[in-house]
Amino acid sequence: MDKQKTGLRAKAPKSVISFLVAVFVLVSYHTAFAQQQERMVRISEIEIDPAFLEAYKTILAEESAASVKLEPGVIAIFPMYQKENPTSVRILELYASKTAYEQHLKTAHFLKYKTATLNMVKSLKLVDMGVIDVATMPLLFRKLKEDK
Known part of the structure; x- marks a missing residue:
């Protein structure tokens, strides 16, 4: 059971980081696109x-x-x-x-x-x-x- 928790903890930060990177890219693209349109x-x-x-x-x-x-x-x-x-x-x-x-x-x-x-x-x-x-x-x- 402890090994499962450790594995989940190791995977959780990677997926959180991936999610945050994806959000950052989308927000940056939206901001750049909005500025270009403006x-x-x-x-x-x-x-x-x-x-x-x-x-x-x-x-x-x-x-x-x-x-x-x-x-x-x-x-x-x-x-x-x-x-x-x-x-x-x-x-x-x-x-x-x-x-x-x-x-x-x-x-x-x-x-x-x-x-x-x-x-x-x-x-x-x-x-x-x-x-x-x-x-x-x-x-x-x-x-x-x-x-x-």
Whole structure:
């Protein structure tokens, strides 16, 4: 009888540990999935009329800085251009949620940007993206501060 109890005691911790690991994995997956669903990531592909490129870059820099500084739901507005074709602009946009994005569209600084650049933009394509590595997202821009 004592051998049976000892065997059960030895097996019990392993099954408890297995159960806890399974629960942890499920909770982690659910949390990561929920965060992925909540965040909104987009790449804006914009072609600028070369005659307005410098003016456009100035207006975009002001808008992106204001968005990140003033809006808690805007995680990043990161404008860039193709080196071989400077009029081909890409903007990585990262929002805390779709609601944050919708609020961003109503801000004075975004509306000013949109109005001021309307005749400068030859084409605009908005590409909604899915996130592969949710766990690394919080580290992305934090490292830039460490380099200073």
